[in-house]
Amino acid sequence: MRRVVAFYMSVLEHEWVIILEAENAHDIEELSIAVGISSYNTVKIVPLRYFDDVIKKLEVNLESNIHVTNEPPQNPFYLIE
16 A cells, blocks of 8 residues: 545444555555454445546547446555445
């Protein structure tokens, strides 16, 4: 994991949202296990995409009529919920 980009915790709803910069989701999973987050909470790791990149992909796919692929995101940010 490179760094914590943003963090939000709602005490009343028992919910955390953390945005991390990392090489891959596996590093974040290992961190969640090491610090014990996964012991008490459900952890969802979601790769984030830049909005502009999504729009460009959609435009290219509409023009060429090719289905969207599951390529990894270009940016290194992940959301943990």
